[in-house]
Amino acid sequence: MKHSDPKKLLMARAASQDHFRTPRIASPFQPRIEALMQTEEWYDWAGYKAPLSLWDEELEYFAIRSQAALFDISPMVKYRIEGPDAEAFLNRVTLRDVRKLKPGRVHYTAWCNDEGHVLDDGTLFRLTSDRFRLCSQERHLPWLLDSGIGFDVNIIEETKSIAALALQGPASFAVLRDAGFNGVDALKIFDLAEFEHDGENVTISRTGFTGDLGYELFVDQKLALSLWDRLWQVGEQRGLRAIGYAALNRARLEAGLIVANSDFITAEHAIRADRVRMPDEIGLGFMIDMEKPHFNGRRAIQQARANGGLRHVLVGLEIEGNIPAEHAIVYHQGKREIGLVSAAIWSPMAKRNIALASLERPYGDTITGDLWVEIYAMRELRYQKLMKRAKVVPRPFIKLDRRTANPPADF
Amino acid sequence: MHPAGLQLTPGIFLPMSEVKAVIVKFALHRFQVRMISVSVKVHRPNSRSTITQVTQNAIIFVEHSFNMHWTSHYFSCELWGKNSGNGYRMKSWDAIVIGAGHNGLVNACYLQRAGLDVLVLEKNDWIGGAATSRSLTPGFLYSNCSYVCSLFRPEIMRDLELPRFGLQVISYEGGAVFTQDGDYLANYRDHHAHRREFARFSPRDAEAYDRYARDVTRQCRFIQPLLMRTAADPTSFRPRDISELMYLGKKFAGLGATEMADTLRFWTMSISDFLDEYFETDVIKANFALSGIIGTALGPMSPGTAYVLLHHYMGEVDGSVGAWGYARGGMGAVTKALAASFEASGGTIRTGVEVDHVLVKNGSAKGVVLVDGEEIQGKMVVSNADVKRTFLKLVEEKELPDIFLRRVRNFKMRGSSGKVNIALDSMPEFPALPKDSPVYRGDMHFTDSVERMERGYDDWKAGRWSADPFLDMVIPTTLDPTMAPPGKHFMSCFVQYCPPKVEGKEWTDADRDAFGETVISQIADYSPGFRDRIIHMEVRTPRELEAEVGLTEGNIFQGELTFDQLLFNRPVPGYAQYRSPVGGLYMCGSSTHPGGGVMGAPGRNAAAEILRDLSRGTKHMSPAHDVI
């Protein structure tokens, strides 16, 4: 915000003074969500008033898996990164090779500080050859700006000005098609394209956080409500429902996806020195491209890989029984404490008791047998203490063919 | 073997030189020890010795320049007071505490609760030192010196049952820096509101705050556990000091290479440089820099001020680390509760009695003499007064080693602050603020750049008060209904910089009034009609702080909080463990580790050392809360 005229600068600042009255701000979709809200269960998502559930957490989950579900992702932090050096800059900052990301494609990536500790994970959308959108859980403006020194690149935070929706579930393609987004059938997984909406553009990508067939839509915030209505009108016939985070969280766990500052602590927030993680320690090692030009954290990652500097590993666990093991301690041979479960549910799709856990190597890495979790299940004011066998299993916990099928099916 | 030839006669003072000589001989003979302080405990009376009449199982205090752990020896005697056999019967207190500041009272409470018979002597007619609330105009109560509470250790509040004796601390909401262009930068308690507020000035700085908060929190977590521990003496080879040094070393090693380097930098760098690493906006930097200069005769660009910031962040209100609050009833509520707790456990406080000097005989404190000549006997004396006042005014020079004296003289405690307390007829208005802004309930400032702060410091260096001073202004009555009549308000303005002398000359009343006017006119610039609301005003320059509170040069922390005067260097190397070169004379004020602020830790730690010297239990003292 570099105005040259101090009067204008002051006016711009003064105009936004009264934000203090609404510490939880509304998303551009708020009128529609409020209208559907029954449970009044809200939570704070990055300073937004966001629905945890709208009518029934469990049924909302089934809407994702059986029909189509609309989830407001506007609070997700979004940066627009553009300019002649945008590709080189992002290639320097993030782990994957951005040169391989073609315009019209999206990839899931992560970025590290110079010590090789993960600052965040997120999705990088290549809108054109020199225009990108980076979406993440945490905020990184100073990091991006400082890293951008020397690159011909412009970095703008656009969280508030861009409204975004996730449309997920087997009927999501049909909803988009019925809503008149012609050509959306051509989108393969991780493709994106621009479509017309109200005389402007909406960016639709075949991406999502559910492991299901699904899309994400990005539009200027002033077109948010008309976009919602456009989907809703045709969606009702296909059982389209609005959902809150609780349902989405179940779906993402089945998909084996991690959440920053929930399944790992990001480097800029870790107060305790041992809480930071390298990509290899949270299952993101696959992103690292050692062949590409230098990127932040490269040397540290290389050293850690060579010298046994990787102390942790993030694994998927399948736990006997059906009691979710959220935040349970993981043991080896029932005695030695080796880690912690960060997220766990009973998976309705897999019919298994699943979990994500961070373990201390070599456990979960070379030693994977004889693992146990200790579950404290509170039942009528008494802890039922359970020691359950756990098995390291590959992620995702469920694999749905419809997620990647081409062309996408109607349901 | 017992020290041969030592004659102890009950009822008369033991010639200390004699004890010294024998013990030194003994010590050098038997142990290769360096000697600094601590008492010698002697038990198991030996019937073959010449002191058979002496009471059993008592304690000998030995001159404090000796230090040894000498456990299984043969004497038992009492040198002073009650049990003496030949009619020497003057009342002798177990401990006399000079000063009813909050640290003196904390110390007295812990000693009294350990079963000692403790007397507190305060020169003023009121108690509290720099933590006091007085009514100077009807209906109003001022926090005359300190005005906000955060550092006071919750362990102490609980041990001494202060809530039962009326102490309540209320968290307050944020605050703001007014900018010269008519806007303001607020601090909100809500994380996101805080970020959005910063983003009004710089979206980049708004997001940089998380990293800043993380780094400062890391430093706080390192320092916090040290507050309630006696600092190690690195020159001693006692097992206790070595293990304390190892504790420090281990904590340090636990930091990781980068943090270690950060910590060393942090302890020595200027607050301005530190903030430059995170922020780019003047007003945002000014907003944080103020914590680096409060009470310090340094500018924001002087090295060492980053640590001062930490000192203001390591407090808490009920577990909310870094939060500040108002003591309900003003800061005097802290000392009022302490005094009530002390008296409830049987302690005695006398006010309006100034100690003229400490009675020292044969290198040991034996009591005090008041200004009016009254002599009071005590087995030990604890001074709550600052280190300069204690050793340059209350103890004769000849009792103190040269090097110690020199270091006390050179201890930096330059006055840098003043205070203006105002009774207001109605709530002042600040047109820059929305009417319902929570900022009214927090701390307000008018210095919107580090540059302006530094200019203010330039004035101080030239021996003048800042023409454009830095104010930390609060209106506690927005949350505390006990300090002013309904609708009326008490406003507290902490002012920096304000020199101990005006261009080398003593302050005059005219100077003081001109200083007060400087402050009022700054407020009035931002609050039209402010002057008309003033009912009464108390203006305090370092002169008043020194004369009334007894703070030498008016330094609010009883000594500056720069790293050369902290931990094992506070107040003087070799004497950082609350003991002094005079036997039985202890220090417990803010001049000692961990320093100034209404924290209570110096008073508590001193009590722990005293009780250790007496071989008394400290079960009534909670250990520091875990920092996990």
Ligand SMILES: Cc1cc2nc3c(=O)[nH]c(=O)nc-3n(C[C@H](O)[C@H](O)[C@H](O)COP(=O)(O)OP(=O)(O)OC[C@H]3O[C@@H](n4cnc5c(N)ncnc54)[C@H](O)[C@@H]3O)c2cc1C
């Ligand atoms: C203007 C000002 C504002 C402050 N603001 C804050 C704040 O907001 N928050 C905060 O945490 N800290 C603040 N401080 C710092 C804090 O108040 C002090 O560091 C702390 O109160 C000192 O306590 P103490 O018990 O160590 O010593 P003192 O309070 O200095 O107590 C020493 C006592 O000894 C008495 N005494 C001295 N000599 C003799 C004698 N010869 N005979 C008998 N009695 C004697 C004195 O009268 C005094 O009562 C402020 C200080 C000042 C001056």
